[in-house]
Amino acid sequence: MILPNPHDAILNASPWVRRFAPLIQVDGVVLDLACGSGRHSELLASMGHDVLAVDQDVTAVGSVGNPLITPKHLNLEQADWPLIGSEFSAIVVTNYLYRPHLDQLPKMLQKGGVLIYETFALGNGEFGKPSNPNFLLNPGELLAFASRHGLKVVAYEDIYVDQPKPAMVQRLCAVKGELKQRIPLQFQG
Numbered sequence: 001m002i003l004p005n006p007h008d009a010i011l012n013a014s015p016w017v018r019r020f021a022p023l024i025q026v027d028g029v030v031l032d033l034a035c036g037s038g039r040h041s042e043l044l045a046s047m048g049h050d051v052l053a054v055d056q057d058v059t060a061v062g063s064v065g066n067p068l069i070t071p072k073h074l075n076l077e078q079a080d081w082p083l084i085g086s087e088f089s090a091i092v093v094t095n096y097l098y099r100p101h102l103d104q105l106p107k108m109l110q111k112g113g114v115l116i117y118e119t120f121a122l123g124n125g126e127f128g129k130p131s132n133p134n135f136l137l138n139p140g141e142l143l144a145f146a147s148r149h150g151l152k153v154v155a156y157e158d159i160y161v162d163q164p165k166p167a168m169v170q171r172l173c174a175v176k177g178e179l180k181q182r183i184p185l186q187f188q189g
Helices: 006-011 015-023 039-046 099-108 141-148
Strands: 029-033 050-055 069-073 088-094 109-120 151-161 167-176
Touching (some): 015 039, 029 039, 039 069, 141 151, 141 167
Parallel strands (some): 050 069, 088 109
């Protein structure tokens, strides 16, 4: 078995996550929700964060062997939210949407906690999968979500992207309470 190269995972991390990850305080645990291969878990661990990486299959992220990353197999789409009562200094979600538990995320953020969210938006079916509206954000949905929960929006986009593949995406970086870190002035791609 060939182990993944952490440097590759960091390079493959979403530019949105790389841009706003410096806002996360290093004094708590970061949740990488629906972590997939663990590219964002590895990025966050490389920045000194303890990371809880959860998904249906944590084989890839578990094989990394980074002591700052704790992989946890969870069914995120069961009737009861499996992370109830948990608190995090930040939550990172990419390429994942399950509306029945979406409102749980702000409840799990500590004061000053950062939410970095990026997933597919309505219109993505024109470019491929996902195309089912159940897995696509409606126009302004992340902004309405942030407003509903009193999150301070740091940045938001609802755009077409051509990398890593053509897609319609929405992106949000928001904070619960006051921002403790300075906002990066320049994108470091």
